[in-house]
Amino acid sequence: xxxxxxxxxxxxxxxxxxxxxxxxxxxxxxxxxxxxxxxxxxxxxxxxxxxxxxxxxxxxxxxxxxxxxxxxxxxxxxxxxxxxxxxxxxxxxxxxxxxxxxxxxxxxxxxxxxxxxxxxxxxxxxxxxxxxxxxxxxxxxxxxxxxxxxxxxxxxxxxxxxxxxxxxxxxxxxxxxxxxxxxxxxxxxxxxxxxxxxxxxxxxxxxxxxxx
Ligand code: PRP
Ligand code: MG
Numbered sequence: 001x002x003x004x005x006x007x008x009x010x011x012x013x014x015x016x017x018x019x020x021x022x023x024x025x026x027x028x029x030x031x032x033x034x035x036x037x038x039x040x041x042x043x044x045x046x047x048x049x050x051x052x053x054x055x056x057x058x059x060x061x062x063x064x065x066x067x068x069x070x071x072x073x074x075x076x077x078x079x080x081x082x083x084x085x086x087x088x089x090x091x092x093x094x095x096x097x098x099x100x101x102x103x104x105x106x107x108x109x110x111x112x113x114x115x116x117x118x119x120x121x122x123x124x125x126x127x128x129x130x131x132x133x134x135x136x137x138x139x140x141x142x143x144x145x146x147x148x149x150x151x152x153x154x155x156x157x158x159x160x161x162x163x164x165x166x167x168x169x170x171x172x173x174x175x176x177x178x179x180x181x182x183x184x185x186x187x188x189x190x191x192x193x194x195x196x197x198x199x200x201x202x203x204x205x206x207x208x209x210x211x212x
Contacts, residue, residue: 004046007049018181060187065189083184094158095157096123113152114137147168
């Protein structure tokens with residue numbers, strides 16, 4: 001029998017809660033994340049542990065049938081991919097922030113600014129809607145350091161507790177997106193695997209109902 005291939009974040013904020021969701025749904029996953037692939041012994045499902053940013057492309061290519069992924073990653077890299085279910089965990093915002101000492105009253109204040117971010121598409125689209133052009137610097141991590149080392153006037157990154165902004169003397173000035181973990185589906189999923197996905201969704205829904 002075919003198995004549903006589901007991508008889960010290899011390490012990071014979504015990893016543990018994703019596995020907990022399977023667990024609470026009565027789906028046991030056999031081995032730890034040392035293996036890049038693990039199967040369930042009691043549900044037709046295989047888990048692939050992948051890098052967050054790679055998951056949209058794996059879905060597009062049909063290498064995996066579904067994924068547990070942050071909405072923020074889909075908005076940035078996978079607007080063509082279907083969101084089947086919001087999962088209620090790993091809530092965060094994707095926001096613009098500036099140094100505390102910067103005077104900021106409206107988005108127009110960022111006209112021509114240098115903005116460091118790992119979310120170039122999200123920022124570009126947001127600013128375009130507001131009629132603002134800026135100079136984007138793409139960085140993959142530790143984005144919040146950029147204003148302190150003179151690389152940027154503002155940053156755009158994920159805000160969860162707000163502690164990274166606080167530690168770097170930044171203030172959140174615009175919330176561009178509110179995000180949480182979602183179940184995303186490959187556009188090329190087969191009929192047979194769609195049936196398994198329906199069963200998985202049914203279980204996930206009952207877990208979410210019980211949690212709320
Ligand atoms: C993430 C994100 C923010 C921070 C937000 O970084 O890029 O910097 O967490 O969380 P907070 O509001 O609770 O502080 P992470 O620590 O994952 O490292 P990275 O930027 O190097 O990927
Ligand atoms: Mg960071």
